[in-house]
Amino acid sequence: MGDSKxxxxxxxxxxxxxxxxxxxxxxxxxxxxxTAALRTRMYLEHLFMFITLGDMLGVPVIPPYYSxxxxxxxxxxxxxWKQRVFRERDFTDQVF
Amino acid sequence: MAGILETPFLWVIATIAIYAVAYWGYGKWIxxxxxxxxxxxTTPAHMYMDGVEYFPVSRYVLWGYQFKSVAALGPILGxxxxxxxxxxxxxxxxxxxxxxxxxxxxxxxxxLSVRKEGxxxxxxxxxxxxAKGRTNLxxxxxxxxxxxxxxxxxxxxxxxxxxxxxxxxxxIGILIAGLLCGQLLxxxxxxxxxxxxxxxxxxxxxxxxxxxxxxxxxxxTWNVAVWGGICVLILYLAAILPTPTFIQPTNYLAFYxxxxxxxxxxxxxxxxxxxxxTIKLPAGPFLNDPQGTLGPIWPILFVAIACGAISGWHSLVxxxxxxxxxxxxxxxxxxxxxxxxxxxxxxxxxxxAYMVLTPLFVFGDGSAANPAHSNxxxxxxxxxxxxxxxxxxxxxxxxxxxxxxxVLVIYALTVQALVTRFFRLVAGETWGEGRxxxxxxxxxxxxxxxxxxxxxxxxxSWWALxxxxxxxxxxxxxxxxxxxxxxxxxxxxxxRYSLVPAVFMVITTLAALVWQTATFAYSVWxxxxxxxxxxxxxxxxxxxxxxxxxxxAIVINAVFVIIGAVLFAVGLSMAVRLFRSxxxxxxxxxxxxxxxxxxxxxEK
Numbered sequence: 001m002g003d004s005k006x007x008x009x010x011x012x013x014x015x016x017x018x019x020x021x022x023x024x025x026x027x028x029x030x031x032x033x034x035t036a037a038l039r040t041r042m043y044l045e046h047l048f049m050f051i052t053l054g055d056m057l058g059v060p061v062i063p064p065y066y067s068x069x070x071x072x073x074x075x076x077x078x079x080x081w082k083q084r085v086f087r088e089r090d091f092t093d094q095v096f
Numbered sequence: 097m098a099g100i101l102e103t104p105f106l107w108v109i110a111t112i113a114i115y116a117v118a119y120w121g122y123g124k125w126i127x128x129x130x131x132x133x134x135x136x137x138t139t140p141a142h143m144y145m146d147g148v149e150y151f152p153v154s155r156y157v158l159w160g161y162q163f164k165s166v167a168a169l170g171p172i173l174g175x176x177x178x179x180x181x182x183x184x185x186x187x188x189x190x191x192x193x194x195x196x197x198x199x200x201x202x203x204x205x206x207x208l209s210v211r212k213e214g215x216x217x218x219x220x221x222x223x224x225x226x227a228k229g230r231t232n233l234x235x236x237x238x239x240x241x242x243x244x245x246x247x248x249x250x251x252x253x254x255x256x257x258x259x260x261x262x263x264x265x266x267x268i269g270i271l272i273a274g275l276l277c278g279q280l281l282x283x284x285x286x287x288x289x290x291x292x293x294x295x296x297x298x299x300x301x302x303x304x305x306x307x308x309x310x311x312x313x314x315x316x317t318w319n320v321a322v323w324g325g326i327c328v329l330i331l332y333l334a335a336i337l338p339t340p341t342f343i344q345p346t347n348y349l350a351f352y353x354x355x356x357x358x359x360x361x362x363x364x365x366x367x368x369x370x371x372x373x374t375i376k377l378p379a380g381p382f383l384n385d386p387q388g389t390l391g392p393i394w395p396i397l398f399v400a401i402a403c404g405a406i407s408g409w410h411s412l413v414x415x416x417x418x419x420x421x422x423x424x425x426x427x428x429x430x431x432x433x434x435x436x437x438x439x440x441x442x443x444x445x446x447x448x449a450y451m452v453l454t455p456l457f458v459f460g461d462g463s464a465a466n467p468a469h470s471n472x473x474x475x476x477x478x479x480x481x482x483x484x485x486x487x488x489x490x491x492x493x494x495x496x497x498x499x500x501x502x503v504l505v506i507y508a509l510t511v512q513a514l515v516t517r518f519f520r521l522v523a524g525e526t527w528g529e530g531r532x533x534x535x536x537x538x539x540x541x542x543x544x545x546x547x548x549x550x551x552x553x554x555x556x557s558w559w560a561l562x563x564x565x566x567x568x569x570x571x572x573x574x575x576x577x578x579x580x581x582x583x584x585x586x587x588x589x590x591x592r593y594s595l596v597p598a599v600f601m602v603i604t605t606l607a608a609l610v611w612q613t614a615t616f617a618y619s620v621w622x623x624x625x626x627x628x629x630x631x632x633x634x635x636x637x638x639x640x641x642x643x644x645x646x647x648x649a650i651v652i653n654a655v656f657v658i659i660g661a662v663l664f665a666v667g668l669s670m671a672v673r674l675f676r677s678x679x680x681x682x683x684x685x686x687x688x689x690x691x692x693x694x695x696x697x698x699e700k
Contacts, residue, residue: 020156027160029351031153033344035417040340042148080146087144090218091234091525095416095518 042084049074049081103368104375104448111191111444115437118195123433126200130589131207133425140214141421150214152423155430162435164351165413166202167358168511169251170403170569171443172475172504175450177400177562179458180469181393182380183451189397190447193405194440197597201573203432204580204594205411209419210428216416217579224582224681225673232673233575234526236666239659240408240568241519245549247561248512249331251472253323253553255505258473261310262494263501269302270353270506271330274346282340295349303502307494317638321554327509328546334513335520335542343513350506357479357503358442364482365448371485375451377458387459387468389633390559391615395608399566404443406601408572410436449478469559470636476500519545555652557636560612564659567608571667574601578674585681595678602671606664613660619653 052070054061100106127133141152153161178186205217212220222230256264277295280286313319334342364371383393390396403409414432422428450458458474460466480496489496523541527533534540552561577598584591619630631649632640634656639645 019154023154023156024160027153027157027162028164028355029160029348031157031161032165033348035149035421036339036344038148040338083144084146084148088215088219090216091237091522092216092218092412093416094521095216095412 045077046081046085049077053078100369102374103372104365104451105369107187108365108444108448111187112441114191114195115440118199119429119433119437122195123199123203123429126593127203127426127429130584130593131204131425131428132589133207133428135424135426137425139210139422139425140419141423144214144420149417150420153421155423155427158418158421158423158427158431159435162202162413162418162431163438165418166403166407166410166435167439167442168403169248169504169507170407170409171439172446172507173251173472173562174401174404174566175443175447176458176472176474177390177469177559177566178397179377179447179450180385180387180390180400181382181397183375183377183447184379185381185393185397186401186447187444189401190405190440190443193398193401194437197573197577197601198404198406198440199433199436200594200597201406201408201577201580202410202414202436203428205414205576206419206422206428206432207425208580208583209415210422210425211583214420217412217576220415220579220583224579224677225670229670229673229677232666232670234522236568236572236575236663236670238519238522238526239663239666240572241515241522241545242549242552243561243565243568243659243663244515245512245519245545246552246556247558247565248508248515249324249327249546249549250320250553250556250558250561252327252505252508252512253320254472254558255501255508256311256323256327257313257319259476259497259501260494261312262306262498263505264306264311265309266299266302266306266498266502267505267509269305270299270349270502271342271346273298273302274349275342277349278341278345281345292349295345296352299349299353303495303499306498306502317641320636321638324550324554328550330509331512331516331546332542335516335545336538339517343510343517347510347513350510353499354503354507357500358445360483360486361445361449361479362441364479364486365445367486368448368452368482371482373452373482373485376454377451378455389468390563391611395604395611396563398604399563399570399608401443402566402569402573404440404446406570406573408569408574408576411573411576446475449475449482451478452481453478470557472558473501473504476504516542516545552652552655555635555639555648556656557634560616560634560656563608563612564656564663567605567612568663568667570601571605571609571663571671574598574605575667575670575674577601578671578678582674582678582681585678585685588685591678591682602667606667606671609660609664609667613657613664616653616656616660620650620657623650623653 050057050059051061052067052074055064055067139152141150144150145152175186175190178189208220209215209217212223218230218233221233225232256267273295276298277291280291280294281288313322315322334346337343364373368374381393385391385396390400398405418431422431453474456466457477458471460468460471476497476499479500480493484490484493484496487496520538520541523545524536524538527535527541529536535544577594581591581594581598584594616634619634622630628646631653635649635652639648639652
């Protein structure tokens with residue numbers, strides 16, 4: 001804890017400036033595209049989960065036999081899937 | 097060396113100094129005393145982290161993202177109309193508007209969304225004004241998007257038609273390079289640096305090809321309509337194709353020339369005492385448009401210069417994605433407020449690019465060959481004049497005007513592609529079910545979202561479209577600040593610092609819409625009294641010049657009356673709902689203790 005009270009060295013400051021500049025450049029050039037790609041993947045995952053585990057929502061899309069076979073692979077994603085699917089969405093969320 | 101007072105240099109320094117006071121003085125004060133941002137409070141990015149929409153991002157990254165999302169054509173082209181009243185009022189609005197209103201809106205929208213668990217303006221409007229208020233907002237946004245699209249399609253068409261046709265080949269070059277880069281990146285899985293290198297080499301090559309292979313259409317006054325049609329086809333593809341195939345890589349490549357241009361003109365403006373580039377436009381102030389077209393300085397100037405002073409679009413950006421990725425509350429000031437003040441500097445640089453041109457070139461003389469307020473391609477010439485002495489080349493060099501012209505085109509095209517996609521999504525939300533569900537179809541919605549604006553773009557005059565766009569955009573800003581004010585009233589924080597700007601913006605923009613609507617209504621009335629000059633003034637060639645197309649001039653004037661009236665009615669209805677909600681919130685706040693979850697504590 002004592003270290004944090006010392007003034008940052010020239011090297012630390014230079015590294016911070018470099019990271020800041022890199023961050024700004026990344027934010028301007030790529031961050032929007034990265035989040036857009038993540039959202040596209042999210043929607044595809046939603047579709048996959050809906051097809052494979054649709055009977056959890058009362059919509060059996062594929063026979064339960066295959067759903068059960070896929071279940072072990074889908075389990076790790078169920079929590080975040082539910083969280084995202086149940087989230088309130090609005091047209092103003094789609095601006096970017 | 098030119099006298100320092102004859103150059104824009106001192107104005108640049110003064111604006112930077114005032115913005116510094118806005119950020120470190122007024123901004124910090126509002127942040128600490130009104131919003132009471134707390135770095136220890138959990139933000140939605142941490143609370144709902146899912147790695148897709150909600151995740152914490154460094155303030156530097158988010159600043160870059162926010163700036164890139166808000167800085168587009170607005171701060172570049174708004175000053176073109178603003179300087180009608182002299183460059184001094186335009187400069188004062190860029191400084192004062194941003195100081196008291198602009199940054200406050202962007203920052204406040206972000207903080208409001210953060211305090212409302214990352215929700216965007218739709219649900220917040222629903223909470224404050226009920227279901228009718230949200231439907232009202234939806235209707236307003238639909239009209240707003242149509243008007244933006246019309247203004248941008250008109251701009252792209254005019255730019256392709258200007259500069260001796262040198263900007264079309266580079267634009268197509270960037271689009272093809274974008275498509276290729278998308279394939280290399282996502283299919284071939286090539287390294288991003290290598291892809292960027294290949295893409296930029298293609299952009300440079302296409303710029304060179306543009307100067308030696310100009311594309312000129314042979315249809316005279318119909319050229320702009322044809323260029324507009326080509327633009328609509330490109331935008332249709334951009335809106336329909338998956339984003340990683342077209343929009344995403346194209347926007348990525350377009351980023352490099354666009355930001356190189358910004359840096360170049362800011363450096364050019366700062367170097368004017370050494371490059372002998374002097375101010376040539378009159379300082380003003382002129383209380384009315386000297387050419388008698390646009391009307392009085394209030395309210396027109398305040399809607400003409402939107403982004404750079406204040407813009408409603410920013411409130412949607414701040415509350416939709418940036419607020420979900422804010423690491424700590426105290427980052428909202430540098431990200432939201434800082435990005436907006438930086439955009440003010442971009443508007444300043446653009447204003448300077450006009451200031452160094454002659455009045456005749458910028459304003460026109462009102463003749464058929466050089467009509468008033470029509471030379472929207474003036475900016476690249478001014479930018480070239482600022483930058484040429486630094487680069488050691490002639491300001492008239494084709495490569496320079498082509499480069500800056502291309503920058504304008506790609507700014508408009510990339511933003512318009514996103515606007516068209518957004519329109520499609522909003523149309524799906526509005527008409528997805530029920531009797532008009534065909535309008536919610538992906539292809540139909542895109543065709544409507546481009547076809548209607550194209551019709552406006554090729555018939556109405558550019559200044560009329562821009563002022564309607566500015567009116568709608570600034571009204572959205574006023575409504576956004578009202579939402580912020582309602583929240584502050586609800587948590588018993590001092591709301592007058594946002595209430596006064598909100599009232600000013602709502603009254604000014606409604607007045608501008610009334611003025612515009614009345615102008616078009618008067619034009620139709622004058623025609624009925626056998627005076628054709630007014631209706632012809634509001635349209636563009638060939639309708640303006642061909643007597644056989646007089647009926648089209650009457651129709652477009654009448655349509656503009658309807659658009660203005662609808663925008664005014666929807667905006668007024670929304671404003672009334674928000675002001676009612678505000679007074680109700682004030683009354684409720686007096687009778688209850690502040691809720692801890694709102695982040696507000698009782699004012700001492």
